[in-house]
Amino acid sequence: MLRLYETRSREVVDITGSAGQLKMYCCGPTVYRDAHVGNLRTFLLSDLIVRAARLSGLGVTLVQNITDVGHMATDLEDKILSQSKVEKIDPFEIAKKYEERFHADLARLNILPADLYPRASESIELMISAIEKLVENGSAYIGTDGNVYFDAQSFPTYGAISGNRLDALKPGYRFEASEDGAKRFHADWALWKIAHDRTQMVWQTPWGLGFPGWHIECSAMSLAHLGQSVDLHVGGIDLRFPHHENERAQSNALTGLETVTHWIHGEHLLFEGRKMSKSAGNVVLVQDIIDRDLDPLSARFAFLENRYRSQMDLTWASLKAAHSTLKRWRSVVAAGGTSSAVESDAEMEQAFFNDLDTPKALQRLRAIEKDAQINPARKRALFLFADQVLGLDLTRVPEAKVLTSEQEVLLQSRQEARLRKDFAESDRLRGLLEANGLAIHDGPEGQSWS
RNA sequence: GGUGGAAUGGCCGAGAGGCGAGGCAAGGGACUGCAAAUCCCUCUACACGGGUUCAAAUCCCGUUUCCACCUCCA
Known part of the structure; x- marks a missing residue:
């Protein structure tokens, strides 16, 4: 109850x-x-x-x-x-x-x-x-x-x-x-x-x-x-x-x-130590979060990390941390397959019912994430259970970015430079691509981007 | 003056009598041509003064500081 x-x-x-x-x-x-x-x-x-x-x-x-x-x-x-x-x-x-x-x-x-x-x-x-x-x-x-x-x-x-x-x-x-x-x-x-x-x-x-x-x-x-x-x-x-x-x-x-x-x-939200208000000049809109390339649900995540009836201080650092955890959890969920099966977890349910103890529920999810005894499919089912209340859209699969022709050319040249082992050129192109909004990863199977 | 809360590590933050949550940052390592990402490791705290107890961050008394509301406010 x-x-x-x-x-x-x-x-x-x-x-x-x-x-x-x-x-x-x-x-x-x-x-x-x-x-x-x-x-x-x-x-x-x-x-x-x-x-x-x-x-x-x-x-x-x-x-x-x-x-x-x-x-x-x-x-x-x-x-x-x-x-x-x-x-x-x-x-x-x-x-x-x-x-x-x-x-x-x-x-x-x-x-x-x-x-x-x-x-x-x-x-x-x-x-x-x-x-x-x-x-x-x-x-x-x-x-x-x-x-x-x-x-x-x-x-x-x-x-x-x-x-x-x-x-x-x-x-x-x-x-x-x-x-x-x-x-x-x-x-x-x-x-x-x-x-x-x-x-x-x-x-x-x-x-x-x-x-x-x-x-x-x-x-x-x-x-x-x-x-x-x-x-x-x-x-x-x-x-x-x-x-x-x-x-x-x-x-x-x-x-x-x-x-x-x-x-x-x-309770109230403070931003960088002060009550968020027009007169304090520290108003943050959802659009401001999006403009910084952060998922707006990072704000939701950050809020969930604090009990609703304690004042909380939001900072850009906490939003960035929330953003990266959110991304990581979505990949945990994606790694568990595509089933929509939900497995309830007594500890999390208790946390939700106990005066919306969302920090505890998140802690439990972190433990589930790390638990090697739980297979990926079960992890997914447990995360989906939590998401009914957390509402973090954990099943979202990141949309594939559409490359501009300029980016495609740069990627192609970089791949060729790497085959030549021309690492100076490869690094230069990586810098250009990153300035262009693409993060480059080099793995055993060659370069990839996101 | 009245009212409601809070004080935990570099930072953010759970915990509410007994094996030191977790995250971020930082440092070290693995991987890498170098990075990034990822993984592993390290650092370790409860505002102050009393008290209760075998045992207190946690309970009690007092003190200090901070935040919020008291006719605009989510």
């Missing part, structure tokens, strides 16, 4: 689902720019949970939202609208563009698609009716500025996920000036904001023309698509507060139930 660390109870708990089914929600991207590999680490977490849960025999339904409206950078400045100004194209085009690129990046990291990707902009009615219900039942109110706010103090267990207490939250910290005084309490948050001068991405509601707050979208979409009971809610550690705390308050106030059974959070 799969076991995971649960944030609210701070314990490793059994993941049982109900009636053999697991309902999962993973907070998705705000589509105003490319996802960097740090963002993708979180989506990899949900992918690992899905894969491990399926291995444990559960059926999984995964819903991941696309935030294409309502995510404020500062008050009244929507991230997508500001990017739309930068790129000088329609905000919905911005959202569409980056949503497509998000899906492409997921595919490059072998992250299985969710069952449903609801868009915030297409869920406005769900949010409006959720907000109406919250106002009706006294969980929300209309502030003096016309915005609708959630009343944090009306929700008794606020803070259960993050450990923050309402009375300990620093009042006034990064307080938005325009909201000053409009809210009853500093920790209240906006469910719906009045448009004022804003003309794009606004909707008509009972409270006037406006747009939704960020937190309400996940409550509205998860309740609509997964129902009143969600087994697992996954996201990055930074969403623990305030996003998930607020979401829990909203959802529970709507359903009268503990809507989400387990909250699961992935």
